[in-house]
Amino acid sequence: MxxxxxxxxxxxxxxxxxxxxxxxxxxxxxxxxxxxxxxxxxxxxxxxxxxxxxxxxxxxxxxxxxxxxxxxxxxxxxxxxxxxxxxxxxxxxxxxxxxxxxxxxxxxxxxxxxxxxxxxxxxxxxxxxxxxxxxxxxxxxxxxxxxxxxxxxxxxxxxxxxxxxxxxxxxxxRHSEENRRLFEDLRRTYADTVKAFATAIDCKDKYTEGHSVRVGKYTELIARELEWSPEQIEGAATAGYLHDVGKLTVERKIINAPYRINAKESAELNKHPSVGYEILQAIHHPFTDVPLAAKYHHERLDGRGYPDGLYDREIPYIAKVVNLADSFDAMTTDRPYKARRAAIDVVDDLRRNAGKQFAPELVIAFLRGVLRELKSETKDRRFRRLLGREYMEAEGLAPAITGALNELAPTSSLTYIAARSGSE
Amino acid sequence: MTENTSFDVDPLVENVSPEPAVVVIAGDYLNKLTGEKIERECKDKLDAGAREIVVDFSQTEIINSIGISILLGVIDNAQMAGAKVVFSDLKPESAELFDMLGLTKHVTLQ
Structure with missing residues (x-):
């Protein structure tokens, strides 16, 4: 039809x-x-x-x-x-x-x-x-x-x-979600392994217990302050956690010496960045800069660091970040031959050494982070947890940081902070 | 008594029918998925006791397949409730389409 x-x-x-x-x-x-x-x-x-x-x-x-x-x-x-x-x-x-x-x-x-x-x-x-x-x-x-x-x-x-x-x-x-979960598991396993390594490194040095973990956390705080991406922040933290991995091969008696070590012992200890690089280079890291951070975290902008005496731009950026975190922790923790330094002294040291040992913009970022926490502009209390409440509440710390920031970046908006603080 | 739906209702039909009746102005609304609302409202009125559904096509130029489907739903619900469906002011071409698809077998044309 x-x-x-x-x-x-x-x-x-x-x-x-x-x-x-x-x-x-x-x-x-x-x-x-x-x-x-x-x-x-x-x-x-x-x-x-x-x-x-x-x-x-x-x-x-x-x-x-x-x-x-x-x-x-x-x-x-x-x-x-x-x-x-x-x-x-x-x-x-x-x-x-x-x-x-x-x-x-x-x-x-x-x-x-x-x-x-x-x-x-x-x-x-x-x-x-x-x-x-x-x-x-x-x-x-x-x-x-x-x-x-x-x-x-x-x-x-x-x-x-x-x-x-x-x-x-x-x-x-479904596959994408499965892959995401697998990747997340791997990432977590990697992060846990890195932290376990950091703890293992720290176990060797009874006087600086928790040093690698703290450096990892300080490095992360600097990276956050620099507004790096989540992946870059994670990479920076990993570099901080593993920066001293080379110390695993240094004799325990040198690391734990309750005195200023001699030249020979110092030479032995100073091998740890290069050894750390060798160890980390053999591992396939998701973050490529990790071995470089271990190798160059004792370099200085003025070329007086080791192992290679590199100058400013020759030093990988991540190594500069770890260097600052490492130095800050060394200054703010008790050592067998040296007590921790007062918070204001540390700020002064960072200010004086900006441009010599430390990259100025990193010192600025770091101090800005501490200042923001002091002024309760951030919810978390990361510095307080790492340094202790009493240390962070040292008299005159906030003005000292503000002063240092203004000196390091006199034309930045931080001048305004100082002016406002002064008028209050 | 004439019950009002929440969309277009002709107020002039009030008290015309001795049985509760609902007048729906189809408009262009019928030809979209949102036209299902008409079906739901009619069902609610039938459940509430309406015994006549009058669909006014005076403002409807074209009726597409979605519109036909929705009207079939209205007819089916009315038949289940033992109610009557009246199509009013239908354009000749629409009447022809309804006739061809069998809708006119189930409704009264006015």
């Missing part, structure tokens, strides 16, 4: 709209709901549903239904025999009454009859069942013509593609 052309135009309009809907990549649920509307409206179908097939659970799970009532099952089991038959059938309409030989149509016969389900279309995309269409009676009460079944299958192909795309996306998201 030749179909009336207005009906054909109407159905093709719906088909075009459906294609656009699927291509638009709107919200998946809305796409499916719209698809069911377009399909129902194209041919005047009173009721129906669109299901997604789970091949793991062997279930057709309803994504959208219209006019099927509350009693219609929202999840329909599919057995191996059904699955095989659906795949053999391909994306073609199956007459629900004629297919009673299949378990699927026997099990759900009552539900199908109650809601007048006449057609079932397995949605098969690239030889895989991705879903199914359940279609009830037409408003005309007439049986579906072969032309209408073709229209339904064409629309079903679009819906199947939408479901397939969604499945693919979900799989990619």
């Amino acid at each position: 030749i179909e009336q052309s207005p009906k054909l135009i109407h159905a093709f309009g719906a088909l075009a709209e459906l294609g656009q809907e699927v291509a638009n990549k709107n919200n998946f649920q809305e796409t499916i709901r719209t698809s069911l509307h377009l399909l129902s409206g194209a041919l005047g179908i009173m009721r129906g549903g669109v299901a997604r097939y789970s091949r793991y659970a062997r279930e057709m799970n309803m994504l959208a239904i219209r006019g099927l009532g509350d009693e219609f099952p929202l999840s329909l089991s599919v057995c191996v025999e059904d699955e095989r038959q659906f795949l053999t059938n391909g994306l073609n309409a199956i007459d629900a009454h004629a297919a009673r030989v299949l378990p699927f149509f026997q099990v759900y016969a009552a539900s199908f009859e109650r809601r007048h389900i006449e057609l079932f279309i397995p949605l098969i995309i690239r030889d895989e069942i991705v879903g199914g269409l359940f279609l009830g009676e037409k408003a005309t009460g007439e049986p579906y013509s072969s032309y209408e079944k073709e229209i339904i299958c064409a629309m079903g192909r679009h819906i199947g593609v939408a479901i397939s795309q969604r499945n693919l996306l979900a799989e990619i998201e």
Whole structure:
């Protein structure tokens, strides 16, 4: 029978709209709901549903239904025999009454009859069942013509593609999430290993217990103050934690000497940056600068450091950061031959040595961090935890830092801080 | 008594019918997914006792497949509730489409 052309135009309009809907990549649920509307409206179908097939659970799970009532099952089991038959059938309409030989149509016969389900279309995309269409009676009460079944299958192909795309996306998201979790686990393992190494290094030196861990934390604080990226901050902290790894090969009696060591012992101790570099270079680090930080953390801007006596720009930046953190910890902790220095003296030392031993911008960043904490401009109390409350509350510390900052960067906005502090 | 829906309702139909009736002005609203609201509102009114749904098409130029589907939903709900559906002021081309798709078998044209 030749179909009336207005009906054909109407159905093709719906088909075009459906294609656009699927291509638009709107919200998946809305796409499916719209698809069911377009399909129902194209041919005047009173009721129906669109299901997604789970091949793991062997279930057709309803994504959208219209006019099927509350009693219609929202999840329909599919057995191996059904699955095989659906795949053999391909994306073609199956007459629900004629297919009673299949378990699927026997099990759900009552539900199908109650809601007048006449057609079932397995949605098969690239030889895989991705879903199914359940279609009830037409408003005309007439049986579906072969032309209408073709229209339904064409629309079903679009819906199947939408479901397939969604499945693919979900799989990619799942893999991506799995990879992210694995990476996070690896990252955590690496960070834990680094900290364990730092603790092991510190165990060798009973007088500077916790030194590597503190240097790691100071390095991290400087990197934060410099507004480095999270990865760079993590890398900087790692460099700080591992900077003294070379000390593992230095004799314990030299490290723990309760006196100023002699020249020979000093030469032995001074090998630790190069040894540390050799140890760390053999490891594949996610942060490339870690071995360089170990090797050059005793270099000075004025070229009077070791092992290579490098000058300013020759020194890797990360080594300058670790150098400052290392020196700061040395000055602020008790040594067997030297008591920790007063906070104000330390600030003064940093100021005087900026440009000689330390990079001025790093001293500024570091002191700015301490000052912000003193002025309660930051929520965390990292310096307080590392240095102790009493040390941080030393009288005149904040003005001393402000003064140092102004001297180091007289044209910076910190001048304003000093002016304001002075007027208060 | 005529009950008002939250969208477009013709106030002139009040007390016209002895049974509770709802008048819905289809507009262009019907042709979008948001048109499902019409179906839900009609269902609520049917549940509340409305026995006649009058869909006014006087402001509707074209009806697409989504609109047809929503109207089929309204018809289905009304039939389940034993209520009557009336389509009024339908354009001839829309009437032809409804006739072709079988909607006119279930409604009264006015």
